[in-house]
Amino acid sequence: MNAIFVLIAGIGAMALGYFVYSKFIAEKIYRLDPNFRTxxxxxxxxxxxxxxxKYVLWGHHFTSVAGAAPIIGPAIAVIWGWVPAFLWVIFGTIFFAGVHDAGAIWASNRNKAKSIGAxxxxIVGKRARSLFMIVIFLVLLMVNAVFAVVIAGLLVDFNSAVIPVWGAxxxxxxxxxxxxxxxxxxxxxxIIGVIALYSLIGLGPIFPLALPETFLGLSDRAQWIVILFGYAAIASLLPVWVLLQPRDYINGIQLFIGLILLYAAVLIAGPEMIAPAFNTDVPEGTPSMIPLLFVTIACGAISGFHGLVAGGTTSKQLDKETDARFVGYFGAIGEGSLSLAAIIAAAAGFATLADWQAVYHSFGQGGVNAFVAGGANILSNGIGLNVDLAQTLLTVMAVLFAGTTMDTGLRLQRYIFQEWGQIYNLKWMQKAAPATLLAVGACLLLAFGAGGADGSGGLIIWPLFGTTNQLLAGLTLLVITVMLVRLGRPMYVTLIPLLFLLTMTVAALIMQLKTFYxxxxxxxxxxxxxxxxxxxxxxxxxxxxLNHLRKGDEKLE
Incomplete structure (x- = not known):
C-alpha cells in the first residue's frame, strides 16, 4: 500500500477524535469549568x-511526554507488521491517550495540583498510594536512566547533532x-526561536563535535551520560519559565515543522509500505504480538508517564481548566502524529523488503536508527533534502524530545522524594536541592552501578519499562474512574480503556515472568x-x- 493513504487515514482519524470525541469528553464527562480557580x-x-x-503549556506537556518513546516503540513494533502498529496508535490515541492525559490534568487540577501518586x-487509600509511589518511582528511574543512554548514543553516532542539541x-x-x-x-x-533552531541544525553537519573516546576511564557515551544528568539536575531546579517552558514550547513547534516536512515528503514521493502489513514470518524468538504490542507501543498510544507529567508539572501551570482539553488531548494527538511518522519511516523508508528484513532480523531491532535512516530517505526522495542534513534534522528531533523528557522526568523524581519527605516527616528531604541530589544519585547508581563504566545500567531494567509504564496508565485511569463515580458521572469512557490496558499489562507481565525464569x-x-x-x-x-461507591456509601460533591 502507498504510504499516502496510511498518512491521510491516520491524520484524518485523529483530527476527528479531537474535534468530536475530545469535545464530548471535556463537556459531558470531565465538565471542564472556565471559572474554576486553578x-x-x-x-x-x-x-x-x-x-x-495554553499554547506554551501545550508545548511543555507535549514535548515532555513525547521523548524518544513514541519513535522507539512503533519503530520496533512494525516487526509484527505495520497494520497492527498503525491501528493501536490511532485507536489508542483517540480513545485511550487523549482521555487519560486530559483526565489526569483535570483530576490533579481539582485536587490542588497533587501528583497522581499523592x-x-x-481518592483510594494510603495503602494504594504507597504501592502507586513505588511503581511511579520505577517508571521515572527507567525513563531517566534509559533516555540518558539513548541520547548519549545518538550524540556519539550522529555528532553533527551536538551543536543544535546544546545550542537549543x-x-x-x-x-x-x-x-x-x-x-x-x-x-x-x-519565529525567532524556529529560525535560530534551524540555523543551528544547518551548522551541525558543518561543525560536528565529539568527546574524547576515553576520559578518566569513561567512554564517550559514559561522559555524555554524566553531562546529561548534570544538566538535568540544574534544569530541574530552575523556575519552569526560565528553561522548561520555553524549551518545550520551541521544541513543540520544531517537531511540527519536522513532521510537516516528513509528511510533505510522503505526499510528494508516495513511497510504498515495504514492510509487511501483517508479518507472518517474524524472526525466531519474537514474542507473541498479543499482548506485547500494547506494551511495546506505549507513548504514541497511551503511556503512564503522561499522567506523571499531567499531575506533576502541567497541572501546576494550567491557566484555565478548559485548557486541559487542548493541552492534554491535543498533546496526545501530537504524540500520535509522531508515532504515525515513525511507523511510516520504519515501514516505507527502505528500498526493498530485503533491506527492511536486514534491519529487523530480531525482536528489539529498528527503533530510533530505523526512524532516522528511513525518514532521511523519504525526505531526500520527496523534497530533495541532503541525506546528511535530513539525518541531522531527525536526530535532533529525537534527542531534543528525549532531553525534555529527562528535564521533566528528573523534576518529577525530585517531587517524589519531596512527597516521601512529607509522608514520613523528613524535613530535609522536602527541600528541592537534597531531593534533586537523591534523584540524580538513584539514576547514576543504576546507570553505573548496574551497567559498569559505560553507564548503560538503565538498559538492564528496560525490558520491564513497557509493562510498568502501561500498568501506571491503567492505574491512573482507575483513579480517574473513582473520581467520576464519586461525582455521579458516566465512567465507561475510562473504565473500558483501563480494563483492556490492565488485562494486556498483567498478561505481558506474566509472559515476561516466564521469559526471565x-x-x-x-x-x-x-x-x-x-x-x-x-x-x-x-x-x-x-x-x-468502586464497590462501596456503587452501593451508595459515598458521593463526592
Missing part, C-alpha cells in the same frame, strides 16, 4: 506554580526571558513479581472503593 493561580510562586498561556491516597538550550533561555518579561509577542518569539535472570524475575503484586493489590483496592 492551582496555578491559587498557589502561584513563580517557580513551579505559574499560570501559563492523589491516590486521597541557549535559544530556550533567551526565549524564556522574552516571554516571561513580555518583551516580544508570542508569534515573534516563535527461562533466562535465569533473577533480578528482572524478582522485579517483575514486585510490579505484578503491586498491580494486583492496587487494582483490588480500587475495586473495593
Amino acid at each position: 492551582p496555578a493561580h491559587e498557589f502561584e510562586d513563580g517557580v513551579d506554580f505559574v499560570p501559563t498561556n 492523589l491516590t491516597g486521597d 538550550i541557549l535559544v530556550a533561555l533567551i526565549i524564556g526571558q522574552l516571554i516571561y518579561r513580555k518583551l516580544v509577542g508570542l508569534l515573534a518569539v516563535s 527461562a533466562q535465569e535472570n533473577w533480578f528482572l524475575f524478582g522485579l517483575d513479581i514486585v510490579v505484578l503484586i503491586a498491580a494486583i493489590l492496587i487494582a483490588l483496592e480500587c475495586a473495593s472503593v
Whole structure:
C-alpha cells in the first residue's frame, strides 16, 4: 500500500477524535469549568506554580511526554507488521491517550495540583498510594536512566547533532526571558526561536563535535551520560519559565515543522509500505504480538508517564481548566502524529523488503536508527533534502524530545522524594536541592552501578519499562474512574480503556515472568513479581472503593 493513504487515514482519524470525541469528553464527562480557580493561580510562586498561556503549556506537556518513546516503540513494533502498529496508535490515541492525559490534568487540577501518586491516597487509600509511589518511582528511574543512554548514543553516532542539541538550550533561555518579561509577542518569539533552531541544525553537519573516546576511564557515551544528568539536575531546579517552558514550547513547534516536512515528503514521493502489513514470518524468538504490542507501543498510544507529567508539572501551570482539553488531548494527538511518522519511516523508508528484513532480523531491532535512516530517505526522495542534513534534522528531533523528557522526568523524581519527605516527616528531604541530589544519585547508581563504566545500567531494567509504564496508565485511569463515580458521572469512557490496558499489562507481565525464569535472570524475575503484586493489590483496592461507591456509601460533591 502507498504510504499516502496510511498518512491521510491516520491524520484524518485523529483530527476527528479531537474535534468530536475530545469535545464530548471535556463537556459531558470531565465538565471542564472556565471559572474554576486553578492551582496555578491559587498557589502561584513563580517557580513551579505559574499560570501559563495554553499554547506554551501545550508545548511543555507535549514535548515532555513525547521523548524518544513514541519513535522507539512503533519503530520496533512494525516487526509484527505495520497494520497492527498503525491501528493501536490511532485507536489508542483517540480513545485511550487523549482521555487519560486530559483526565489526569483535570483530576490533579481539582485536587490542588497533587501528583497522581499523592492523589491516590486521597481518592483510594494510603495503602494504594504507597504501592502507586513505588511503581511511579520505577517508571521515572527507567525513563531517566534509559533516555540518558539513548541520547548519549545518538550524540556519539550522529555528532553533527551536538551543536543544535546544546545550542537549543541557549535559544530556550533567551526565549524564556522574552516571554516571561513580555518583551516580544508570542508569534515573534516563535519565529525567532524556529529560525535560530534551524540555523543551528544547518551548522551541525558543518561543525560536528565529539568527546574524547576515553576520559578518566569513561567512554564517550559514559561522559555524555554524566553531562546529561548534570544538566538535568540544574534544569530541574530552575523556575519552569526560565528553561522548561520555553524549551518545550520551541521544541513543540520544531517537531511540527519536522513532521510537516516528513509528511510533505510522503505526499510528494508516495513511497510504498515495504514492510509487511501483517508479518507472518517474524524472526525466531519474537514474542507473541498479543499482548506485547500494547506494551511495546506505549507513548504514541497511551503511556503512564503522561499522567506523571499531567499531575506533576502541567497541572501546576494550567491557566484555565478548559485548557486541559487542548493541552492534554491535543498533546496526545501530537504524540500520535509522531508515532504515525515513525511507523511510516520504519515501514516505507527502505528500498526493498530485503533491506527492511536486514534491519529487523530480531525482536528489539529498528527503533530510533530505523526512524532516522528511513525518514532521511523519504525526505531526500520527496523534497530533495541532503541525506546528511535530513539525518541531522531527525536526530535532533529525537534527542531534543528525549532531553525534555529527562528535564521533566528528573523534576518529577525530585517531587517524589519531596512527597516521601512529607509522608514520613523528613524535613530535609522536602527541600528541592537534597531531593534533586537523591534523584540524580538513584539514576547514576543504576546507570553505573548496574551497567559498569559505560553507564548503560538503565538498559538492564528496560525490558520491564513497557509493562510498568502501561500498568501506571491503567492505574491512573482507575483513579480517574473513582473520581467520576464519586461525582455521579458516566465512567465507561475510562473504565473500558483501563480494563483492556490492565488485562494486556498483567498478561505481558506474566509472559515476561516466564521469559526471565527461562533466562535465569533473577533480578528482572524478582522485579517483575514486585510490579505484578503491586498491580494486583492496587487494582483490588480500587475495586473495593468502586464497590462501596456503587452501593451508595459515598458521593463526592
